Amino acid sequence: MAATKRPPICELCCSPNYTLRYRFDELEVVQCSECGLVFLGEFAGDMDEQQLYTEEYFAEREEYFLQGSNANLSEESGEHLESFREGLEVIERYKKGGRLLDLGCAVGVFLSMATGKGWEVVGLDISEYAAARARERCQAEVYAGQLADVHFPEASFDVITLWDVVEHFTQPRRALEEVHRVLKDDGIMLLDTPNEGSLIRRVAHLIYRCFGGRVVYPARSLYHIYHRYYFSENTLRRLLDASGFTVVQIIRKPIPREKGRGNKLERAVVSAFAALERLLHMDFELLVIARKS
Numbered sequence: 576m577a578a579t580k581r582p583p584i585c586e587l588c589c590s591p592n593y594t595l596r597y598r599f600d601e602l603e604v605v606q607c608s609e610c611g612l613v614f615l616g617e618f619a620g621d622m623d624e625q626q627l628y629t630e631e632y633f634a635e636r637e638e639y640f641l642q643g644s645n646a647n648l649s650e651e652s653g654e655h656l657e658s659f660r661e662g663l664e665v666i667e668r669y670k671k672g673g674r675l676l677d678l679g680c681a682v683g684v685f686l687s688m689a690t691g692k693g694w695e696v697v698g699l700d701i702s703e704y705a706a707a708r709a710r711e712r713c714q715a716e717v718y719a720g721q722l723a724d725v726h727f728p729e730a731s732f733d734v735i736t737l738w739d740v741v742e743h744f745t746q747p748r749r750a751l752e753e754v755h756r757v758l759k760d761d762g763i764m765l766l767d768t769p770n771e772g773s774l775i776r777r778v779a780h781l782i783y784r785c786f787g788g789r790v791v792y793p794a795r796s797l798y799h800i801y802h803r804y805y806f807s808e809n810t811l812r813r814l815l816d817a818s819g820f821t822v823v824q825i826i827r828k829p830i831p832r833e834k835g836r837g838n839k840l841e842r843a844v845v846s847a848f849a850a851l852e853r854l855l856h857m858d859f860e861l862l863v864i865a866r867k868s
Contacts, residue, residue, distance in 0.1 A: 586748050586804065587612050587813050597783060599795050604805075610813065613771050613805040615798075624745070627801060628702040633682060654831045658862075659685045659738070662765055663692060665826070665864060666734055669763050673733030678722060678754065679740030683709030690715065697732070699725065701743075722750060727757040736765045741814075742802040751818035755867060764820065766863045767828075769797075772807035774857040775830060775848045808861060820865040830859035 584591045590609040593616070597604040603616035663685075672693055677686050680698035682705050689696050690713055698717035700706045706719035718725050735754050744750045754764060770776075779794035798805070806814065808825065815822055829849035852858045 585610060585612055586614070586746065587810060587817065596780070597791075597794055597798060598788065599791055599798065602798065602800065604798050610810060611807065612810045613807075615800070615803045624701050628700075628705070630704045633702070633705055633708075656684070656688075658767070658828070658831075659688050662736070662738070662767065662862060663689060665824070665862070666736075666763065666765055667692075669823070669864065670734055674731065675734040675736065676727075676732045676757070677736045677738070679737060679743065680709050680717065681705050683712040683715070683717065685736065685738060686713045686715055686717070694734075722753045722757070729756055730759045730762075731757045733759055733762045734765070735762070738765075738767050739769075741766055742768050742804050742806065745803065747804055748814060748818055751814065751820070755819040758867060760867055762867065763823070764865045766815075766865065768806055768811065768861055769802070770807065770827070770857075770859055770861045771805040771810070772857060773830070773859045774852045774855055775859060776805075777857070778848075806861070811861060811863065815863070815865050816868075819868050821868045822863055822865050824864040826862040827853075827856060827858035828860040828862055829853050
């Protein structure tokens with residue numbers, strides 16, 4: 576019998592000790608016993624990113640990525656677009672312009688928006704397909720692959736953005752150290768990621784435990800193979816500190832209504848949680864502005 580595979584050591588504290596948090600058929604979610612970081616277990620290290628982020632991945636999310644549209648984004652609507660617009664406004668409180676790298680740029684929606692505001696943009700995505708679509712959309716410099724493989728010179732960018740990206744990294748600390756290297760000394764980084772400490776995730780875990788793992792909804796809808804790491808505010812701060820960044824601002828964002836893809840009852844529940852999360856300061860997402868330490 577083959578030996579049971581174990582997850583990698585904790586990315587934050589290097590501890591090999593963990594506890595099982597969820598088991599969903601083919602998926603295992605664990606939590607570091609020392610620092611509390613939540614991440615995928617067992618087979619996570621064997622997953623090939625090029626196989627994960629195929630054309631089908633983006634096709635399934637065509638409406639979100641606006642794949643069928645190259646129109647003026649001011650005419651488009653959607654919570655993710657509003658989030659991009661608000662994020663760009665936050666960035667411009669600290670930087671009025673310059674060279675911006677969108678890491679994990681997908682098909683170039685945020686790149687297009689930043690270009691329209693006068694930024695000199697560069698994109699990077701793990702997917703060859705997405706990078707090609709981003710070039711078509713923005714007529715910009717867009718690379719496919721890992722950040723470390725592009726070999727940007729040190730201090731190349733005034734701003735680096737990571738929209739829903741850090742949770743996808745195989746080694747987030749190493750990736751952020753490379754972000755640190757290519758960011759200018761007075762540059763800023765915007766990072767947006769789901770909040771493991773949010774109310775809906777806590778309630779989902781309570782339901783899962785109370786029923787001995789027999790009731791997996793809604794937890795199963797919150798964890799999947801694309802997100803390898805799940806950060807709370809505490810573990811995210813710790814990751815940024817270890818990577819050489821100082822947190823300047825954290826903005827908590829409610830669960831997007833777009834997450835409520837089910838029936839009317841499910842959408843109503845999502846809306847109710849969004850309101851309650853905001854009231855309790857346990858919002859679904861964290862948007863962080865950070866500088867080099």
